[in-house]
Amino acid sequence: MSEKEVTNEVINEVTEEVKTQAQIIQEAFDELRKFEIIVEVGKTPEEHVVRNAEILVPSDTTLSQAEAYAKNIIQERVDAGDPLVADMMEFAKTKQIGLTQDNKPVYLWTDEDDIKYATLDNELTKNIKKLVRGRMKLSEGYNTAWEIYQLRQDIQAYNSRRWEIYGLTADAAGEEAVHKFLCTETAIWEDGERIFTDLDDFETEEKRIIRNQVIAHYMKLVRLQNDYSAPLETELKFFQEYGFMNGQGDILDVNKKRVITNVNSEFGAFYDDSGNYVEPVRIDG
DSSP: OOOOHHHHHHHHHHHHHHHHHHHHHHHHHHHHTTTEEEEEEESGGGGGGGEEEEEEEOOHHHHHHHHHHHHHHHHHHHHTTTTOOGHHHHHHHOOOOEEEETSSSSSSHHHHHHHHHHHHHHHHHHHHHHHHHOOOOOHHHHHHHHHHHHHHHHHHHHHHHHHHTTTTTTTHHHHHHHHHHHHHHEETTTOOOOOOHHHHHHHHHGGGGHHHHHHHHHHHHHHHHHHHHHHHHHHHHHHHHHOOOOTSOOOTTTOOOBBBOTSSSOOOOOTTTSSBBOOOOOOOO
């Protein structure tokens, strides 16, 4: 066998392996589309009446119909006075949400917020470029990655506020309309029967308990898809590749000895008086 033939065979084997892995991932994700719905609440969990259900993959036609439905909703909200996403930050600067102690108005967003957000974003970009470029001691790379990590936390606080403002826009109403339409069209019982006959049925009080469970599972699928599609952030990739991250995803200190973040807790890492890392207590329910 020639060198070229060997190379082609290796390429084909790798390609098939990649396809197989992708297929396994897709099959696992498809399996997650199946779930249980409590259709009748009993006095105890054992007395609940449960039915098997599934969220189907929407067809191209269904997606087009959802988009058309969303456009109508967006236009309705614009006509009612809601801002579009392009105008949301200027709108937020005029939306008063309270008063200071000296009776000065407090707004959803200010010019000062714009400056702080831009400064943080510029610092983030600068440090990411520095880390990607390299040509520094590993310890300096670690410090740069840690600064990026902290900057991203600060930016997230502003992004949370911006997300709340987005929720007031016509675009947000359109996005919600898409989710509602797709839940209506793609949620089925195990026997193939539709859970909701149409949008009106979706909104009925009679279907409220079922509707809430379908929406919760649908949004779980959306988040999983987004998380899988999102690339690993630069600093986390650095921590991972250079051994500053453990198997649970916690970041270690520069000496790779102590955990300094805790992926399973909203708090940072804590230590006892001897300097040993303290695992958080898991509280169910």
